[in-house]
Amino acid sequence: MSSDNKIDRKEAIKRAGLLLGGVVFAPNILGVLNGCTATPGDWSPTLFSNDQARLVTALADVILPADDSPAASELGVPQFIETMVDEVYSDDQQQEFLDGLDKFSDDYRAEIQAEYFDGNDTDKYDFTYHQNRLAVEEDPGSNPFILTFKELTLLGYFTSEVGASEVLRYQAVPGAYEGCIPYEDVGKTWATD
Amino acid sequence: MNLNIKAQDANTYDAIVVGTGISGGWSAKELTENGLNTLVLERGRDVKHVEDYPTATLDPWELPRANQVTDEEAKHYKKQMRTGYTIRESTKHWWIKDTDQPYEERKRFDWIRGYHVGGRSIMWGRQSYRLSPMDFEANAKDGIAVDWPVRYEDIEPWYSHVEKFAGISGEALGLPQLPDSEFLPPMALNCVEEELKKTMSDQFGRVLTIGRNANLTQPHNGRGKCMYRNLCSRGCPYGGYFSSNASTLPAAAATGNMTLRPHSIVNAVIYDEETGKASGVQVVDTESGEMYEYYAKVIFLNASTVGSTAIMLNSKSDRFPNGLGNDSGELGHNMMDHHFRVGANGVYEGMEDEYYWGRRPSGFYIPRYRNLNGNDRDYIRGFGYQGGASREGWERGVRELAIGAELKNLVSAPGKWTMGMTAFGEMLPDHSNRMWLNYDETDKWGQPVVVFDVEFKENEYKMREDMKNDAAEMFEAVGLKNITTFDDAGAPGLGIHEMGTARMGRDPNTSVLNGWNQVHSVPNVFVTDGSFMTSAACQNPSLSYMAFSARAANYAADQLKKGDL
Numbered sequence: 233m234s235s236d237n238k239i240d241r242k243e244a245i246k247r248a249g250l251l252l253g254g255v256v257f258a259p260n261i262l263g264v265l266n267g268c269t270a271t272p273g274d275w276s277p278t279l280f281s282n283d284q285a286r287l288v289t290a291l292a293d294v295i296l297p298a299d300d301s302p303a304a305s306e307l308g309v310p311q312f313i314e315t316m317v318d319e320v321y322s323d324d325q326q327q328e329f330l331d332g333l334d335k336f337s338d339d340y341r342a343e344i345q346a347e348y349f350d351g352n353d354t355d356k357y358d359f360t361y362h363q364n365r366l367a368v369e370e371d372p373g374s375n376p377f378i379l380t381f382k383e384l385t386l387l388g389y390f391t392s393e394v395g396a397s398e399v400l401r402y403q404a405v406p407g408a409y410e411g412c413i414p415y416e417d418v419g420k421t422w423a424t425d
Numbered sequence: 426m427n428l429n430i431k432a433q434d435a436n437t438y439d440a441i442v443v444g445t446g447i448s449g450g451w452s453a454k455e456l457t458e459n460g461l462n463t464l465v466l467e468r469g470r471d472v473k474h475v476e477d478y479p480t481a482t483l484d485p486w487e488l489p490r491a492n493q494v495t496d497e498e499a500k501h502y503k504k505q506m507r508t509g510y511t512i513r514e515s516t517k518h519w520w521i522k523d524t525d526q527p528y529e530e531r532k533r534f535d536w537i538r539g540y541h542v543g544g545r546s547i548m549w550g551r552q553s554y555r556l557s558p559m560d561f562e563a564n565a566k567d568g569i570a571v572d573w574p575v576r577y578e579d580i581e582p583w584y585s586h587v588e589k590f591a592g593i594s595g596e597a598l599g600l601p602q603l604p605d606s607e608f609l610p611p612m613a614l615n616c617v618e619e620e621l622k623k624t625m626s627d628q629f630g631r632v633l634t635i636g637r638n639a640n641l642t643q644p645h646n647g648r649g650k651c652m653y654r655n656l657c658s659r660g661c662p663y664g665g666y667f668s669s670n671a672s673t674l675p676a677a678a679a680t681g682n683m684t685l686r687p688h689s690i691v692n693a694v695i696y697d698e699e700t701g702k703a704s705g706v707q708v709v710d711t712e713s714g715e716m717y718e719y720y721a722k723v724i725f726l727n728a729s730t731v732g733s734t735a736i737m738l739n740s741k742s743d744r745f746p747n748g749l750g751n752d753s754g755e756l757g758h759n760m761m762d763h764h765f766r767v768g769a770n771g772v773y774e775g776m777e778d779e780y781y782w783g784r785r786p787s788g789f790y791i792p793r794y795r796n797l798n799g800n801d802r803d804y805i806r807g808f809g810y811q812g813g814a815s816r817e818g819w820e821r822g823v824r825e826l827a828i829g830a831e832l833k834n835l836v837s838a839p840g841k842w843t844m845g846m847t848a849f850g851e852m853l854p855d856h857s858n859r860m861w862l863n864y865d866e867t868d869k870w871g872q873p874v875v876v877f878d879v880e881f882k883e884n885e886y887k888m889r890e891d892m893k894n895d896a897a898e899m900f901e902a903v904g905l906k907n908i909t910t911f912d913d914a915g916a917p918g919l920g921i922h923e924m925g926t927a928r929m930g931r932d933p934n935t936s937v938l939n940g941w942n943q944v945h946s947v948p949n950v951f952v953t954d955g956s957f958m959t960s961a962a963c964q965n966p967s968l969s970y971m972a973f974s975a976r977a978a979n980y981a982a983d984q985l986k987k988g989d990l
Contacts, residue, residue: 294828294829295828295829295832296829296832296833297829297830297833299830299833301833312491315489315490316490316491316493319490319495319496319497320490320493320494320495320496321496322496323496357828357829360828361826361828361829364826364828365826368824368825368826372824379823379824382822382823382828383820383823386819386820386822386823386836387491388491390819390836391485391486391488391491391492392486393484393486396484396485396486399833399837400818400819400836400837402484402485403783404482404484404654405652405654406652406653406654406782406783406784407652407653407783408653408782408783409612409613409653409781409782409783409784409785410613410781410782410783411613411614411615411616411618411619411781411785412613412615412616412619412779412781413779413780413781413782414778414779414780415777415778415779415780415839416778417780417782418780418782420837420838421816421818421819421836421837421838421839422780422784422818422839423485423818423819424485424655424784425655425784425815425818
């Protein structure tokens with residue numbers, strides 16, 4: 233059985249490579265690729281104010297910026313965050329999130345004397361890094377705003393097609409199970425369990 | 426509601442099966458293959474294999490809200506959501522809305538269900554274990570409840586019969602407390618699970634094996650093998666696991682002897698005072714609201730434990746004022762489930778060059794090792810563990826210091842190996858754990874609502890101490906770090922293994938069914954879903970429902986041929 237599986241796996245890797253190989257990342261077609269997750273340019277916020285939407289976009293991009301792979305906003309993450317907060321969160325959770333968003337903005341303004349979404353990259357990074365560090369070092373039972381935001385950002389990013397299948401590794405139909413193979417044969421975190 | 430009684434002949438069959446889940450599918454298959462013209466009733470809608478699995482092949486990005494349901498929609502599923510895993514955008518269509526299907530709780534009881542052709546055989550956990558000789562003898566030895574009227578030898582050939590058709594993967598071990606099935610090749614353990622297996626054997630003399638499950642590790646009886654997507658509960662387009670829809674119902678349909686009628690709630694079994702037998706069933710058509718009667722020589726109740734028990738309680742006559750076959754007063758009593766959600770988690774340091782391919786729809790299993798040779802604990806019976814090891818994914822990035830490019834980098838490689846397991850323990854039958862019908866409250870089809878008064882008791886709570894501590898001890902032995910234990914029993918029902926409310930027994934004064942799943946006092950009514958269970962054992966029960974259904978159906982067909990029914 234295991235030798236069959238090995239062939240299946242190698243075949244599967246090859247097929248995946250053929251599918252993904254040579255696809256050049258093009259932000260302007262992402263809206264089409266992602267279906268309902270439109271690009272931010274097309275996004276008219278319904279729950280967030282315009283300033284809140286700009287803050288969400290800027291913060292998501294500080295947490296997951298563009299490098300070899302797209303930034304959070306290029307994968308529709310800000311809109312995803314709004315949808316989750318608007319549709320999935322209870323009224324109380326939603327209010328807590330919006331309050332947290334405003335407080336984050338106020339704190340930044342108090343410290344840097346600028347709007348977060350207008351801030352320069354270094355200021356935004358340093359401020360966000362500090363907020364995140366305070367939150368991570370807090371009691372693990374608590375759930376500060378920045379960690380909720382970070383979780384939504386990661387969730388939106390890694391359930392998008394590019395996030396799941398290019399930044400991580402996604403195999404819709406693995407075809408076989410092998411419990412112990414060299415990590416290099418996979419090469420990235422699996423996008424789904 | 427109109428009483429629309431059509432011509433009796435047109436509504437007469439050899440057999441009627443009520444329900445299409447795991448047990449009903451088997452009753453239908455075996456009765457039709459014995460040449461009986463069989464009406465199969467299902468209270469929910471039809472679900473055709475493959476074509477009615479709308480989410481089966483959707484990728485994560487094709488599901489809105491990362492597969493979560495909206496807060497507005499969640500209000501309809503407050504009880505169904507108590508499991509924490511049932512209601513997702515991709516699976517919500519398989520579960521009932523609590524707002525449509527009310528029930529009452531004297532004490533919290535989690536009644537988790539799906540009403541459609543195939544029932545919970547579409548969403549089940551697929552873990553498949555035989556009961557053992559010890560399990561069938563346990564009540565008699567311990568003086569608990571009543572003795573099973575059957576022994577392992579009676580059911581053994583029927584386990585083989587259903588396993589050969591259903592396809593159960595697993596590893597043969599020759600253990601007396603967990604007899605081997607007719608196995609397809611086992612799935613693999615991963616590297617860290619293999620480590621625990623070694624430690625268990627070397628230091629504790631205990632066994633760890635891969636879960637025995639109804640997923641196909643090779644093509645089987647015309648169905649495709651498991652593709653390791655781990656999306657089973659959406660319905661499998663390959664037929665890679667056993668469900669009524671993929672397996673038994675197509676076999677029953679192929680005989681030409683099955684008539685399947687969805688949208689049919691059975692209100693009651695009709696009892697004929699003259700013959701002393703049931704003559705048929707009353708059915709509410711949920712689309713028209715009309716009531717019909719159907720007649721047959723033999724009736725199989727497979728409406729699920731609570732469903733079948735409710736039908737019997739609602740089947741009142743001069744002979745049976747307290748419900749069909751309820752001379753003993755035990756109908757609705759002795760409700761059992763398994764108690765679980767107690768165990769440990771930990772982190773394994775090392776093996777970071779190792780990973781896995783595929784999403785295995787199963788975990789490891791540690792068969793029962795307590796109280797095997799007499800009782801030496803402060804509780805009776807025992808438990809098994811189910812668990813697994815995996816490497817942390819992107820989720821771990823939330824509570825990391827990293828943000829920005831550093832965070833992306835971090836989560837694009839997997840984290841440490843972690844391992845977790847929960848025990849599944851036996852719950853004892855107790856007369857005070859019961860369900861009944863409240864006639865002051867009816868649902869939209871005029872059916873009285875079910876009321877539950879069920880709780881875990883002393884033996885279960887004492888057992889949970891071992892279930893928790895043993896897990897931590899074994900994880901320490903294998904060298905796991907950051908071990909945490911958990912113990913949250915929730916409430917009965919949460920295991921979705923409800924059983925025992927129309928139990929089998931030798932004495933009609935203390936049980937509802939005899940050793941052939943036959944109502945003691947109404948010989949042409951058989952009940953072969955979980956309600957027949959005299960004790961729960963600690964194994965996942967569905968395989969036993971399959972075996973008892975097949976055995977009872979063949980017995981009934983045989984008796985009919987002999988003219989004895």
